[in-house]
Amino acid sequence: MRIAIQGQAGSFHEQAAKQWYGPDATIVPCVTFGDVFQAYAHGQADAIVVAVENTIYGTINETYRHIESCGAPIVGEVTLTIQQTLITNPGTKLEDITAVYSHPVALSQCQHFLQEHLPQAAQIEYFDTAGAVEFIKQQSSPHLAAIAGETAAQLYNMPILKRHIQDGQDNITRFLILDQTTTVTDADRATLVVTTAHQPGSLLEILRTFAKQSINLTSLQSQPIIGQPWNYKFFMTVDAAGPSLRRAINKITSTGHKVTLLGEYRTAR
Template identity: 40%
Template sequence: MLLQIMESEKLKIAIQGVKGSFHEEAAYKYFGQDIETLECESFKRTCELLKLGKADYVVMAIENSIAGSILPNYNLLRDYRFHILGEVHLHIQQHLLALPGTKLSDIKFVESHPIAIRQCDEFLSEHPEWIVKEGMDTASSAQAIVSEKLTNTAAIAGEAAAKIYGLDIIERRIETNKKNATRFLILSNDVVEQKNANKASLSFQTGNAVGSLAIILQCFAEQNVNLSKIQSMPVVGKRNEYDFYVDVEWKKQSDYDAAIRKVLKHSVNFNIMGEYVKNEKV
């Protein structure tokens, strides 16, 4: 009974994918091992669990150093308006996994998440005879090989998935860029003030006047606030109108505060999505 109570008190973290996924690895890196990860078939499902209070937090990939921004997730950030509590950078090492005893010559099909496939384009191009299929997640592709006893199929996934599902790594480090990294956001229903915050994620719209975006960017520059990322997304149903998502970093809180005051004068639908401590470690 005591064990059940203790387990019920663990933080519940919604992740896209299954056990052994990179999302689970990112959750462990941020929260530690003493958590319960909730497996979800889609990013939208993770958001629904958080919205309904069935999860305490969501771990969501937002960009990869090879594949770029994960654009559909920006739409989810806009629709659900969760608070960004923090970020995690994870060094991604992709391996080719298969059932024990499987040889490279036995492979006819390779399956993984679309982003993982893109990360391994160069390696896959060396095997044009393989049929590459997109799956829900890296780890779920590994899981399917075991559950369906697929002797002619390999999955692109991480080492954790190989260990959990008992698969052999028949080719290591098949990612094109060995500095491959993914940035994950930690999402919360509640605004949680972060002491020593030095990074923020913001969203806003601009007017249609010439140079309107440049004026806003200049506001940051004048206050010594570094713009580390900018992403634009079309406003649904409005031609030639865009939401801009930016990440900014600062050394002095007063500089950041002054920049925000200036930007408010030149933007529309301004929103501070989260203020948090920049994650330096990959």
């Protein structure tokens, strides 16, 4: 299987992909989230593993927009505990560092550490955590550092100056698996897009429908509708699948709302 991910070898996306597909999966590295979905659309990958939210950073809104237009359904999820580390060239000390490179999500997860210990260092966004490690190794400068996981440090044979630098120890990223070749038989969760009818109380009406079916709503994100200023659609994840979910969807659509089911899958354990 060829799995498209945002990032490269040593990234958290690669770890999530191999957790789901196993160590023999072929990773298709991509620079941006848009590139990930383009690789799949052009037949360069068989499946996608993509991050959608983090317990410190919050929702990665961009990925939901791509998922909605992708032809592959969501068939699973992976949760990964993220331990961020400060990686440098050999011999570097904290006071030497003038710039820290990493993915913007990783930088946002480590603000307390950076403000307390590296207030003098510029925070420079890079397309990938592991890519940032490779970059500072190529530069061979004692003034550069990268934030990434321990796997990236090992892969590029770079020393870890500080460990566990994320703002909270419960730093967990949720990844979704999109794959047309996988059949899900034990689904208990679903992700859907709801476009409400343009009338007062529409969202409340939808939420009440789920409540009456005893369906728990685990996440709710609004997204603007392109071409319709100030109108929004809602990405929802619910703890339901199969007949109970169908009954709720039928009720919602019967009252003038539009529902697109993006996938039913098993909750990550």
